[in-house]
Amino acid sequence: MGGIPERDSGQAAPGPDQRVGAEPAPGEPARADSLAELLGGRGGAIDATLPPLAFAAGWLLGGESLWGGVGAALAVGAAVAGVRLFRGDRPRSVLIGLLAVCVAALIAVRTGRAEDFFLIQVLSNAASALAWTVSIVVRWPLLGVLVGAVLGQRTRWRRDRALRRGYGRASWVWTATYLVRLAVFVPLYLSGQVLALVVARVALTWPLVAAALALSWVVLRRSLPAGHPGLRHPVLDDPAAPPR
Structure with a gap:
């Protein structure tokens, strides 16, 4: 995923009487980031x-x-x-x-063998599908890890139940992209279809990334409750508790 997204400088940790980790200024609407803009x-x-x-x-x-x-x-x-x-x-x-x-x-x-030029692509997609699935199961969804790193939040997002749940659901979209690629790449690789592998590589790279960015953003946004201040402002369930 290319380009260097704008990074948030982060906010100071809240005091014990605050539930919101970093709220927008009074009267100022929360910035409506999208995953495409962030990533x-x-x-x-x-x-x-x-x-x-x-x-x-x-x-x-x-x-x-x-x-x-x-x-x-x-x-x-x-x-x-x-x-x-x-x-x-x-x-x-x-x-x-x-x-x-x-x-x-x-x-x-x-x-x-010319088709072996694409072997690393097959293996990397298999490894990625496994990594994203495991991250969701252990409640460290990789989408949250990536966005949290871009926003300079470290692990604060995990202390917001709604964000953690949303990132988990949206991460399944990315897991599905790797599985789709495997379903196409593996038969073509095993049958030595070099040109078909090239076509599949192009068709299932940037168009699929663009679709995953859009769909995972919709899933994530719909997973957040009404009034949630957005990705940059996690609502901390218990500011004193460590991330789970």
């Missing part, structure tokens, strides 16, 4: 589709040459990394994206 997503997701597209182009233009595909993917991956650094993306995030392309290329070269 971004579309730019980074589009960037992630460029190396696979380059791999397919190089593979085809080279007469189904694995080296042609790998070379094109690495060149475009390096170019994307350079552009992301220039526009101010965090170096660690950029390097992780470039490393993923390099590992995918290395796997394909070692096995000699």
Whole structure:
């Protein structure tokens, strides 16, 4: 998920007689953030589709040459990394994206199978589906962790029952995206459908991210009670109690 969202500086911890961790100023409406604004997503997701597209182009233009595909993917991956650094993306995030392309290329070269360029994508989606599911079950939904980090809240959001419940419900939307990708990627990978894998990678990357951002925001917003001050202002159930 790309771009650096605006971060909230956070609020001081409330006193023992306060229930709201950080209320808007009197008479000032709570800011209506959306997940798309907070997390971004579309730019980074589009960037992630460029190396696979380059791999397919190089593979085809080279007469189904694995080296042609790998070379094109690495060149475009390096170019994307350079552009992301220039526009101010965090170096660690950029390097992780470039490393993923390099590992995918290395796997394909070692096995000699073009479809193995997409193996890391299959495995990462399986791992992500498992991680998001576990996070919901243990009541540390990853959507809340991500948004809390962006807003500088640390774990204060977990002390708001409504927010914690909403993040849990909305996290199922993201879990579903990884399961959908697996349902499409695995049969294509096992049957060696290289071009179909590229099409699926593009179709199930930024469009699916955009849909998940919109749908999870609707689920989260509808999970909050009327009058809730919003994501930036957790209503603390017990300010003195540690997060559960």
